[in-house]
Structure formats: C-alpha cells, structure tokens
Amino acid sequence: MNIVLHADRLTKTFQVGGEAFHAVKGVDLQIGQGEFVAIMGPSGSGKSTLLHMLSGLEKATNGRVTICGLNLMKCNDNELTRLRSEKIGFVFQFFSLIPVLTAYENVTLPMLMAGRKDSAVRNRATLLLTQMGLGEHMHKRPKELSGGQQQRVAIARALLPNPPILMADEPTGNLDTKTGMDVLQLLRNTCKEPQRHSLVLVTHDPWVAAFANRVLFVRDGEIVGEVASSDLGQDHERPLAFAAAIQKKWEMLMS
Ligand SMILES: Nc1ncnc2c1ncn2[C@@H]1O[C@H](COP(=O)(O)OP(=O)(O)OP(=O)(O)O)[C@@H](O)[C@H]1O
Ligand SMILES: [Mg+2]
Structure with missing residues (x-):
C-alpha cells in the first residue's frame, strides 16, 4: 500500500502551571492511500492534539510526521501553510462556514484566496456540491441550510483542492444520527476509486468509527489497541458487526 502519512514517536507536552503534561506520548502510525482510519478515545485522551500534529496545525514536542514524502518538522511556516492547503482537507464538528457567503462561495473562497479563479475551480465546485446532493442549494447561505447540508458544504470545500488526505474531528458531533450516517457514507465514498482520498x-462513538477500515484506540495520549474491519473477514460495507467488535474492544481497553 502507498503510505501517504507517517508518524514516528509523536509527542506533545504542555506546560501547565509549571508542570509538564504529556497529552500525546510517542504515537506511531501510518495511513495508506484510500484508507479510512478512525482515532477513537475518551474525552481528553489526546485525539484532537494528535490530529493537529498530524496536519501541521500544531507543532510536535518530539517525533516526526511525514506527509506525501515531506517531513513537517523541516518545513517553515510558509511551507506548512502550503502543505495544509494542498495536501490536507479539514472537516470540523462546527462546520465553520462563513455566514454571509452562499454555499458555492464558501466552497470556492479558499481557492480564490489562493489566486485560483479559473473555470476548472468553478466547475469542480459545482460538481462537488452536486455530488454532495446540494445541486439545488448552492446559492443558499448557511443559515438557510440544515446541519447535514452545512456539513456537506464543508466537505465539498475540503475536497475542492483534491487533497490526498482528509482530516475530520468529530464531523458528525452536531448532527442527528441519520444525517450523521449520510455524511459518513459520503466521506467514506471519497476514499474509494477514482479519488482514493485517505x-x-x-471520534468517541463506536458507530461512527465503524465506517472506517481501521480503528486506533487512544487512551491517555497513547495508542493502546487497534481493530481492522478486515479482521472480521467480511467487507466493511456491513458496519454492524464491525461496530460490535469496536464496542467490545473499547470496553476491554477502557476498563
Ligand atoms: N493548549 C493546551 N494547554 C494545556 N493542555 C492542553 C492544551 N490542549 C490540550 N490540552 C490537554 O491535553 C489533553 C488532550 O486534549 P485533546 O483536546 O487532544 O483531547 P480530545 O481527546 O480531543 O478530547 P475531546 O474528545 O473532549 O475533544 C487534555 O487533558 C487537555 O486538557
Ligand atoms: Mg477533541
């Protein structure tokens, strides 16, 4: 498998009231092209800190991250900004759309700001919004859209530069179950041919994690276990059995 992201002995230490607090402790992981990996752990276990280091949003105290062959620790601020805009798409729990802009404008804005005003960008924005089921809603503002529609706008925005890697922090945390499942299905589809995004x-939710190919369990800043849908000997189009396996492993690891 073609590895697009590689982390070695990744560590984050915060100074809190004069004392060192180790939020992430020596994490190793690899993500392959087209792979969907969930990082699951309780609140405060270091998931967001880990994700921020993986994406270069936050500097690691120690260790190394390599994305598409580029060592993040050796990048200056300009190089990091470029890497984040070209190689990584972000989807967050709060959709972080700009309220005065339409869905279409929200999707194209980051690329316009990067100086890309060509018809390829406009066509791709229209295509992605249509693929996200928003063909009819492109010219609405966020407040005229439902939560699930807003999150799909955010996904289209993240996908516009065609980044090899998507990173999502609790992307369904603000959605009802059914809408959340639809959004997860859309995210999962982007990992398949022809795009093969990673x-x-x-998440802290086993039902959400069950959409992934592989789940890494984090506790107190460390990866303490892993389960892959392929371990079950059935394909991950059937998340029910995988969710049960995740739940079981989670209870074992967290007890
Ligand atoms: N800037 C900071 N300074 C000090 N401590 C921090 C800082 N950021 C995070 N922490 C601590 O690091 C630990 C991990 O935080 P993190 O946000 O990564 O957890 P999380 O697993 O994402 O939790 P949640 O599920 O609640 O989002 C927490 O104990 C948190 O208080
Ligand atoms: Mg978090």
Missing part, C-alpha cells in the same frame, strides 16, 4: 477521523 481519511483520518477522530
């Missing part, structure tokens, strides 16, 4: 998703 997806790293943070």
